[in-house]
Amino acid sequence: MIWPLIACLVLTGIHVYLGVHVIARKVIFVDLALAQIAALGTVIGVLLGYEVGKDLTALYLYSLAFTIFGAFIFSVTRMRGEKVPHEAIIGIVYAVTFAGTMLVLSRSALGPQELDHIIKGELLWVQSAVVIKTAIIYALVGSFHFIFRKKFMAISFEIEKAEQTGINVRLWDFFFYMSFGFVITSSVAIAGVFLVFSYLVIPSVGAMLLSDKLGTRLTIGWVGGSIISFIGVKLSWDTGLPTSPLIVCVLALALILSGLIRYIRHAPSRIIAFRNIVGSTAIVGLFVAGVFLFRKAEEDPLEHALHLLQSRFSTDRVTGIAQLVSFPEKKNAWMSAVIETLKDEDAEVRRSALNVIGTFAVRSALAAVLPLLRDKSDEVKVTAIQTAKTIADENTSRELLKVAQDEEDDELRVNLVEAALDLGNAGAVPPLVEIIRKGGLFADDAYHHIRAHVQFEFAQNETEKFLNWWNKNSANLRWDTD
Numbered sequence: 001m002i003w004p005l006i007a008c009l010v011l012t013g014i015h016v017y018l019g020v021h022v023i024a025r026k027v028i029f030v031d032l033a034l035a036q037i038a039a040l041g042t043v044i045g046v047l048l049g050y051e052v053g054k055d056l057t058a059l060y061l062y063s064l065a066f067t068i069f070g071a072f073i074f075s076v077t078r079m080r081g082e083k084v085p086h087e088a089i090i091g092i093v094y095a096v097t098f099a100g101t102m103l104v105l106s107r108s109a110l111g112p113q114e115l116d117h118i119i120k121g122e123l124l125w126v127q128s129a130v131v132i133k134t135a136i137i138y139a140l141v142g143s144f145h146f147i148f149r150k151k152f153m154a155i156s157f158e159i160e161k162a163e164q165t166g167i168n169v170r171l172w173d174f175f176f177y178m179s180f181g182f183v184i185t186s187s188v189a190i191a192g193v194f195l196v197f198s199y200l201v202i203p204s205v206g207a208m209l210l211s212d213k214l215g216t217r218l219t220i221g222w223v224g225g226s227i228i229s230f231i232g233v234k235l236s237w238d239t240g241l242p243t244s245p246l247i248v249c250v251l252a253l254a255l256i257l258s259g260l261i262r263y264i265r266h267a268p269s270r271i272i273a274f275r276n277i278v279g280s281t282a283i284v285g286l287f288v289a290g291v292f293l294f295r296k297a298e299e300d301p302l303e304h305a306l307h308l309l310q311s312r313f314s315t316d317r318v319t320g321i322a323q324l325v326s327f328p329e330k331k332n333a334w335m336s337a338v339i340e341t342l343k344d345e346d347a348e349v350r351r352s353a354l355n356v357i358g359t360f361a362v363r364s365a366l367a368a369v370l371p372l373l374r375d376k377s378d379e380v381k382v383t384a385i386q387t388a389k390t391i392a393d394e395n396t397s398r399e400l401l402k403v404a405q406d407e408e409d410d411e412l413r414v415n416l417v418e419a420a421l422d423l424g425n426a427g428a429v430p431p432l433v434e435i436i437r438k439g440g441l442f443a444d445d446a447y448h449h450i451r452a453h454v455q456f457e458f459a460q461n462e463t464e465k466f467l468n469w470w471n472k473n474s475a476n477l478r479w480d481t482d
Contacts, residue, residue, distance in 0.1 A: 004123050004243065007131045007190055008229030011199050014138040014183055016221035018143070019204030019216065021156045021176070027074075031200040033094040034070050034177070034242065035193045040097045041066030042189075043104045043156045064185045070097075071177030075170050123191050123233075125342055134186045140177045152176060165364040195244035197224065202251040204256035228254050270286045302327050309337050314346035321352040332358055347377035354380070358387035366391050372414070373403045379411055385419050397425035404431065414442045418449045429454070429470060437463045 022030055027404035039245075045055075045062035070093065077089045145152055153163035155172050163169055187196040203225040232247030260277060267273035303322070308320025321341065323472035324334045339362070343352040350372060357365045369391065372384035386395055397420040414435060421428035435446040447460045458466040 003126055003128050003131050003414055004237075005230060005233050006232060007126050007134070008247070009226050010131060010135045011187055011191060011196070012203065012222060012229055014142060014224035015140070015187070015196070015199035016207075016218060016225055017201045018220070019182065019200040020181060020217060021152065022200060024156045024206055025086075027090055028201060029087060029197075030074065030090050030096060030177070031184065032132050032193065032197045033074075033090045033097065034067055034181055035188045035196050036094050036097040036101065038063045038067045038185045038188050039065035039193060040101045040104070041185075043101055060185065060189075063188075067181030067185050068178050069395065071174055071181045074177045075174035089214075101335065107420060109266045119138070123247075124193070124466070126190050130190065133183060134190065137186050141182055144179055148172075148175070171356070179356060192244045195248055197402050198248045198251050202248075202255050203228075206255045209255075209258045209262040219385070224254060225251075226272050302330060306334060306337055309341060314344075314349055317341065317344065317346065317349045318352050321349070321356055325356060325359070328360070335360070335362055335365075341448060342372060347375075347380050350375065350377070351383045354383040354387045358383075358390045361390055363391045363393070366393060366396065370399055373400070374406075378409065378412060382415065385412075385415050389419050389422060392423050395429070397423040399423065401427055401431070410440070410442055416446060421449060421453055430467075433463050 012113055016423065018031075041063035044066075047061045048204070050058045050062070059423075073093060074086075076085065130223050151162075151167055151172050154165070154167055155176070159169065162172075167464035184196065187199075191199070203221035204217065205219035206224060210220055211217050225315050225331065228250050229247060231434060232250045234241060235241065236243040236246045263277070264270060264273045305320045305327075308316045308323065311317055311320070321338060324338060329336065335357075338353050338356050342365075343350055344350050344353070354372065357369065366388070369384055369387050372380055373388065375384060376379050385400070388400065400416045400420040401424070404413050404420070407413040407416060414432075417428045417431045417435075422434065429450060432446040432450050436443050436450075443460065450466075454470075456466060458469075
């Protein structure tokens with residue numbers, strides 16, 4: 001638990017300071033926008049071939065490049081006189097980048113999981129190396145802001161005076177948002193979009209409610225944010241609840257407490273203030289009680305999973321399929337519904353259904369599985385091949401070879417032919433030999449696949465030798481499909 005806690009403290013330290021600037025500039029949602037721009041950079045990097053967990057540096061640079069470009073946009077769109085509020089521009093950028101992220105993720109089979117990661121982060125499992133690297137980046141950004149603190153304070157708190165004294169506001173705006181971008185790029189990967197936003201705004205707003213002095217606000221924000229982070233991480237560790245959403249909720253409770261303290265301190269009459277608080281608390285209590293009083297009776301888990309299959313949201317349908325697996329003893333009651341989802345419009349739903357059918361070896365689903373060998377999604381095709389092998393009948397191998405003849409993707413064509421060979425179809429050998437003869441990326445796979453089934457010694461460059469032997473002896477061979 002120590003490294004998640006240290007990560008929270010590091011995040012609190014820089015975000016409370018930046019939050020003071022953001023609130024003074026009245027650009028509250030700039031953090032969300034920059035965080036979403038950073039996320040868009042990451043998912044585009046993934047779309048262009050880089051792998052999460054492997055190409056960390058490349059994906060970080062993609063994210064950083066997008067964020068710096070976002071900083072440029074925000075610095076040049078700040079208008080004198082605020083004819084168009086800067087917050088409106090920021091909101092538009094956030095909406096567009098979020099939409100772009102959704103479009104990019106729609107091309108990924110892991111779209112829902114990646115979106116969940118972007119929103120929640122992986123704070124509870126953060127590694128020491130990531131925390132140390134992030135702390136170093138934040139220290140450099142903090143040093144930069146300390147060295148040029150007068151200029152940053154001027155363009156945030158006294159914009160008109162800054163313009164009169166000759167400060168290039170657009171240039172220093174860019175430096176502010178660019179340094180902000182370095183922070184956000186690192187923060188989103190650890191904590192997710194919404195916790196980063198909460199760290200930026202909630203401690204600063206709470207401190208504003210309790211003090212009018214800048215130094216005191218920073219102290220309250222740092223100390224309060226650190227304590228709340230400890231509470232949130234500890235609760236998450238003990239309960240298993242998602243860390244980032246839990247910390248956001250604890251931050252919100254602390255903000256409510258700050259508001260109550262300010263209300264009591266500035267109320268003309270403390271007695272009336274306490275009376276109003278008690279009355280408001282009673283109203284909230286009645287509301288919450290009413291919500292639970294009229295809750296729907298708990299649905300049978302199996303029925304609930306089946307209802308999820310009818311949801312208009314693909315993530316619900318995937319969840320429903322996953323939940324049905326928990327009832328293997330009742331598979332006859334739900335398997336037909338899973339087979340029906342093989343026609344679903346969402347590729348991830350079709351893949352999930354195929355995996356379940358393969359896991360339970362539902363041979364009656366073969367007729368519905370075979371058409372997916374020609375699916376528009378390559379991921380679905382791969383899963384369909386594996387499932388078809390699991391539940392195959394005597395005609396399946398011929399169908400695999402037939403589909404392979406029309407398949408344009410070399411890797412999928414090899415997978416189809418190899419699956420037919422695994423099922424004992426000798427007709428798969430000549431196509432594999434042809435793949436070996438042509439060479440290329442999949443020649444080794446084809447060679448080793450033949451050697452796994454045919455006990456005849458030949459080198460990869462001796463296809464003619466093998467074909468001569470094959471033509472003479474194939475009719476008399478005893479085929480082993482193991």
